[in-house]
Each structure stands twice: as structure tokens, then as C-alpha cells.
Amino acid sequence: MQTVNRYSAPAIALHWLMAVLIVAAFSLALYMDGLPLSPAKFKLIGWHKWIGITVLGFAALRLVVRLVKPAPPLPGHMGPVERFAAGAGHALLYVLMFAIPLTGWTMSSAKGFPVVYLSVLPLPDLVAANETLADRLAAVHVALNWLLAACVAGHVVFALKHHLIDKDGTLWRMSLRAPRS
Numbered sequence: 001m002q003t004v005n006r007y008s009a010p011a012i013a014l015h016w017l018m019a020v021l022i023v024a025a026f027s028l029a030l031y032m033d034g035l036p037l038s039p040a041k042f043k044l045i046g047w048h049k050w051i052g053i054t055v056l057g058f059a060a061l062r063l064v065v066r067l068v069k070p071a072p073p074l075p076g077h078m079g080p081v082e083r084f085a086a087g088a089g090h091a092l093l094y095v096l097m098f099a100i101p102l103t104g105w106t107m108s109s110a111k112g113f114p115v116v117y118l119s120v121l122p123l124p125d126l127v128a129a130n131e132t133l134a135d136r137l138a139a140v141h142v143a144l145n146w147l148l149a150a151c152v153a154g155h156v157v158f159a160l161k162h163h164l165i166d167k168d169g170t171l172w173r174m175s176l177r178a179p180r181s
Helices: 009-033 039-068 080-111 131-166 170-174
Strands: none
Touching: 009 039, 009 131, 009 170, 039 080, 080 131, 131 170
16 A cells, blocks of 8 residues: 555544534434424434534634645546546535534524524524525525535545545545554
């Protein structure tokens, strides 16, 4: 295996922490969707909002880390189409990591439900209560989440392709542990 240029430790930590949080938020939303309104569902909605706001904060931090310490270069064997797809895919993931929590927060505001982070810090409403807007934002929020699910699936598939077929060390760039020589 060739020498692997790795992401920085903060980038790797944020990548995996956010992956866990995003999967948790998505899974929680799928689970909550079928539940009747109840105190338990409202508690889960609160947790979902907390995770979303945490993802938004980590996305901002991750963007700062990325600007301070750019990503390592892509493997030299990748052609222009593959390089473009990698760049576009990563850009879309970043856009979605901001857009999804922001649409959720805005939807909550439009529904007239405040976002209180960790039941301690009330966040400002982003818009006034508006049922029509809330319904539109709910649809956008759901659509963006399914788009994110598709992007994450593609991200995983291409990481595995690089690891199992190309054997180019790309997967190790974001691994928690460096491979043994």
C-alpha cells in the first residue's frame, strides 16, 4: 500500500462524531414519524432538535477546520470526472450539514415551537409562526434528509470502492487509526 496523506485529527474526529449524530438524528426521525402525539414523542422531538443544533455547530467548526487545514490531495490515479464527482459530493454533504438543521430550526419556528438547546438555552425564532411556511419547510426538511441519505450511501460505496477495488489508501485518509505498514 502506498503512503497515505491523512486528514487532520480534528477533521477525523468531527467526521466520525458527525456521522454518528447524523445517523442518530435520521433514525430518531424515522422512529418518531409513526408515533402518536404524546409526552414521549415530544421528548424525542426535543432530542432530535438538540442533535440537529449540535450537528449545525459541528458543521461550522468542521468548515473552520477544513479552511485552516485543507483536505489532503486526492490519489493521482483519479481522472477528471472522478475528481469532479468527489469534490461535488463533498460540497453537497457540507451544504446539507448546514441546510438540514437550519430548515428544521426554521420549521420549528414557523410551527410556533421554540428550539431550546439541551432544555437550557432558548434559541431565537428564525421566522414568525406561519402554518403554510411550516408545512413547506417540513417537506423541504424531509426531502433534504433523503438526499443526505443518498449522498451518504454514495460516500460509503465510493470509499469502499477505493479501499476494496482501487486499493489506493483513500479510506485510510479518514480512519480513526492509521494502517499498519
